[in-house]
Amino acid sequence: MSEFPVLYPESCELHASVPEKIRQVYREAYQIRLRAPNAYAGQIRKALEFLCKDQKATGKNLYMQINSLVERNVIPPTFAEMTKLIRLLGNLGVHATDDDVSIWDSQLIDDFFRSILEYVYIAPSKLFHLKSRLEQGENQDPNSEAG
Numbered sequence: 001m002s003e004f005p006v007l008y009p010e011s012c013e014l015h016a017s018v019p020e021k022i023r024q025v026y027r028e029a030y031q032i033r034l035r036a037p038n039a040y041a042g043q044i045r046k047a048l049e050f051l052c053k054d055q056k057a058t059g060k061n062l063y064m065q066i067n068s069l070v071e072r073n074v075i076p077p078t079f080a081e082m083t084k085l086i087r088l089l090g091n092l093g094v095h096a097t098d099d100d101v102s103i104w105d106s107q108l109i110d111d112f113f114r115s116i117l118e119y120v121y122i123a124p125s126k127l128f129h130l131k132s133r134l135e136q137g138e139n140q141d142p143n144s145e146a147g
């Protein structure tokens with residue numbers, strides 16, 4: 001990742017605190033979000049499955065796994081609602097139905113997914129590194145690979 005990340009247009013690179021498998025799926029999905037919203041929704045659903053796996057969610061399907069993360073307070077209720085919508089739109093995108101995921105839906109999926117990643121991985125990582133810096137009196141960049 002560049003020392004100076006692209007701010008606009010938004011970059012497909014996620015913070016280093018996000019597990020590599022999630023970053024890889026997101027990177028691939030981001031490239032098709034406007035050209036193939038159905039495929040994008042399915043890929044983000046896949047990335048959500050990796051998040052559940054990484055957070056050791058229990059349950060036989062994504063619905064149950066999301067609920068287990070809520071029960072363990074890994075994600076709060078508002079974010080649970082976001083994950084459920086991503087799951088439903090992902091299903092819509094990959095199953096043969098009369099409805100399709102729109103470009104506008106894909107933008108909301110992207111916003112929701114990035115918010116969830118911020119809550120689960122990025123904010124805790126930045127907090128940890130800020131606390132460490134303050135305790136040690138060091139001045140480290142919270143957006144670096146180490147942070």
